[in-house]
Amino acid sequence: MALRPDGQLPPSAEALLFARTLQVGTRLSLVVLMVAFAGYVTGVVTPLVPIEELPSVWGLRAVDYAARVSLPRGWGWLGLLRYADLQPLLGVVMLAGLTVVAYLSILPVFIRRRDRFYALLSVVQVAVLLLAASGLISGH
Amino acid sequence: MSPESIAWWVWPFVLFVVTFALGIVAVVGGLGGGTIFVPIVAGFFPFHLDFVRAAGLLVALSGALAAGPHLLRMNLADLRLALPIALVTSASAIVGARVGLALPTAPLHIALGVIIFGLLAVLIMAPAPTTAEAVPADALSRRLGIEGVYYEATLQRLVEWRVQRTWSGLVLFVFIGVMAGMFGIGAGWANVPVLNLVMGVPLKVAAGTSVLLLSVTDTAAAWVYLLEGAVLPLIVVPSVLGIMLGARVGVRLLDTAKPGTVRGVLVVVLCLSGVRSLLKGLAVWP
Numbered sequence: 001m002a003l004r005p006d007g008q009l010p011p012s013a014e015a016l017l018f019a020r021t022l023q024v025g026t027r028l029s030l031v032v033l034m035v036a037f038a039g040y041v042t043g044v045v046t047p048l049v050p051i052e053e054l055p056s057v058w059g060l061r062a063v064d065y066a067a068r069v070s071l072p073r074g075w076g077w078l079g080l081l082r083y084a085d086l087q088p089l090l091g092v093v094m095l096a097g098l099t100v101v102a103y104l105s106i107l108p109v110f111i112r113r114r115d116r117f118y119a120l121l122s123v124v125q126v127a128v129l130l131l132a133a134s135g136l137i138s139g140h
Numbered sequence: 141m142s143p144e145s146i147a148w149w150v151w152p153f154v155l156f157v158v159t160f161a162l163g164i165v166a167v168v169g170g171l172g173g174g175t176i177f178v179p180i181v182a183g184f185f186p187f188h189l190d191f192v193r194a195a196g197l198l199v200a201l202s203g204a205l206a207a208g209p210h211l212l213r214m215n216l217a218d219l220r221l222a223l224p225i226a227l228v229t230s231a232s233a234i235v236g237a238r239v240g241l242a243l244p245t246a247p248l249h250i251a252l253g254v255i256i257f258g259l260l261a262v263l264i265m266a267p268a269p270t271t272a273e274a275v276p277a278d279a280l281s282r283r284l285g286i287e288g289v290y291y292e293a294t295l296q297r298l299v300e301w302r303v304q305r306t307w308s309g310l311v312l313f314v315f316i317g318v319m320a321g322m323f324g325i326g327a328g329w330a331n332v333p334v335l336n337l338v339m340g341v342p343l344k345v346a347a348g349t350s351v352l353l354l355s356v357t358d359t360a361a362a363w364v365y366l367l368e369g370a371v372l373p374l375i376v377v378p379s380v381l382g383i384m385l386g387a388r389v390g391v392r393l394l395d396t397a398k399p400g401t402v403r404g405v406l407v408v409v410l411c412l413s414g415v416r417s418l419l420k421g422l423a424v425w426p
Contacts, residue, residue, distance in 0.1 A: 058186065073369055
């Protein structure tokens with residue numbers, strides 16, 4: 001296999017795909033996170049919990065906090081996306097969803113190569129991550 | 141003065157400054173930012189441990205996602221090695237996150253204190269990393285085709301590597317995954333020794349692959365925290381920004397900073413965090 005000018009071996013096709021997906025996705029997610037956060041702290045958009053009241057609730061357990069501020073658990077917050085303090089969660093969802101996209105991007109490479117074990121591994125990994133994201137494990 | 145009487149913007153601002161500093165010392169001291177975030181923020185900030193753990197996972201995740209692509213392109217993170225381990229750690233991390241959110245806070249603080257002292261022990265007493273050049277591959281890793289080659293700049297040549305004791309490594313990664321999910325601690329400090337000392341992966345590939353593992357493990361646990369309402373943007377965003385910017389400065393300071401001094405400071409700060417966590421858990425200094 002030919003070496004690159006820097007002495008390195010070229011990475012595999014799946015490594016390149018995985019890397020590209022993570023790189024583009026991370027940048028996009030961080031932009032969404034920052035823009036939404038700017039709207040939140042500048043007061044441009046109204047939050048569900050007034051920002052000056054947060055110090056009285058951020059010492060509570062997450063479950064008690066959710067109950068106090070009427071934040072639905074699971075994916076219910078999507079219905080409250082008009083509020084500034086929930087909009088940055090879209091960036092968090094994008095960050096957390098990236099690995100699923102990255103695994104799906106390399107799956108065809110394993111299938112084409114007839115690398116059955118790694119194709120199966122990728123499918124099971126995606127299933128595990130989607131199960132966690134579905135809230136079924138948490139009973140939501 | 142109680143923490144609640146301080147203006148709302150002071151804590152996020154202080155958090156940003158502290159995480160910026162953590163980002164610098166994490167790089168120079170050779171520890172992941174996510175590893176030291178939870179002990180320090182849980183010990184010295186007024187936020188509940190649930191929110192700190194969720195932020196810790198997202199800090200470690202952002203750092204891993206930012207560094208992963210470069211490491212993959214340099215062959216310093218190996219997908220064939222990472223994929224089977226990531227499945228084990230991510231599934232375990234979900235269990236850890238569920239258990240962590242269900243347990244009362246006091247025992248969690250005590251357990252966190254113990255973990256911090258375990259981390260300190262690894263930091264102080266870890267045996268010298270092995271170069272792990274050409275360890276004999278075991279049957280499982282041979283069957284899965286887990287092996288690789290990377291360019292070792294210090295030797296100016298390509299180095300081949302293989303994997304031994306794969307089953308033992310996978311069992312240890314179950315515990316690492318549970319711990320990562322339960323405490324929101326980036327598990328790089330535990331991943332690297334297992335990959336290097338147990339499985340015989342060269343240190344650089346172990347460190348790079350550990351980053352890739354974090355991106356999957358922390359994702360799995362982060363979903364659990366997010367769906368429980370434990371992600372507070374006012375804690376997460378300044379932390380992610382602070383650590384990432386600090387890490388960039390840290391990389392530039394690598395040539396001039398004295399790692400020994402920085403690690404000494406880290407040991408003292410982690411020691412204080414460990415004591416603080418134990419005192420919180422024992423309700424001596426809540």
